[in-house]
Amino acid sequence: MDQVLKIRLKETVHVDQDRLAALYAELGEAGAEDVVCRAMEELALRLSHCSRLYLASDMTELRKCARSLIAIGDQIGMHVLTRVAGDVIAAIDAADGPAISATLARLIRIGEQSLTAIWDLQDITI
Numbered sequence: 001m002d003q004v005l006k007i008r009l010k011e012t013v014h015v016d017q018d019r020l021a022a023l024y025a026e027l028g029e030a031g032a033e034d035v036v037c038r039a040m041e042e043l044a045l046r047l048s049h050c051s052r053l054y055l056a057s058d059m060t061e062l063r064k065c066a067r068s069l070i071a072i073g074d075q076i077g078m079h080v081l082t083r084v085a086g087d088v089i090a091a092i093d094a095a096d097g098p099a100i101s102a103t104l105a106r107l108i109r110i111g112e113q114s115l116t117a118i119w120d121l122q123d124i125t126i
Contacts (some may be wrong), residue, residue, distance in 0.1 A: 006023045011109070011110060011113065013078070013080045013081070013110055013114050013117055014080075014117060015076065015114070015118055016077025016078070016079060017077070018077070019077030023035060023036070023075075023076070035075070035076070036076055036118065039072050039075055040119075043081075044055070044069045044111075046069055046072070047107070049065050050062060050069070050088075050104060050107065051108065053065055054104055059092050060087075062100075062104075062120070063088075063089055063093075064090040064091060066085045066086075066089050066092070066107070067075045067085070069082070070082045073085065078114045078116070078118075080110055081107070081110050081111055081114045082108050084103065084110050085107055087103045087107075088100065088107050090103075091103045
């Protein structure tokens, strides 16, 4: 009898609260909230764009899109997201199709979880 193993793909992500605190100290509450909201919006759009680029087999643009996610993640303290986006870039550079697929799927999961973490954090601070 064959057994089927289900893998739960859930990783712990967190937002660097020190990075956010520095952003708030530097820009003030209104300015920091504006930056964070725009970053979240861009993150959601670019994650979706990465999926479309992958389906279109446009690795050059996918690499650029992943690179932009690193900049967004750095800005608001999403270290896991930036690391995984770097892994996607490394897979693209190695022309490793299975690795691109796997790391991109991970990037999208991490991105979605990071967005949720930011929303949860905002709910706490408001």
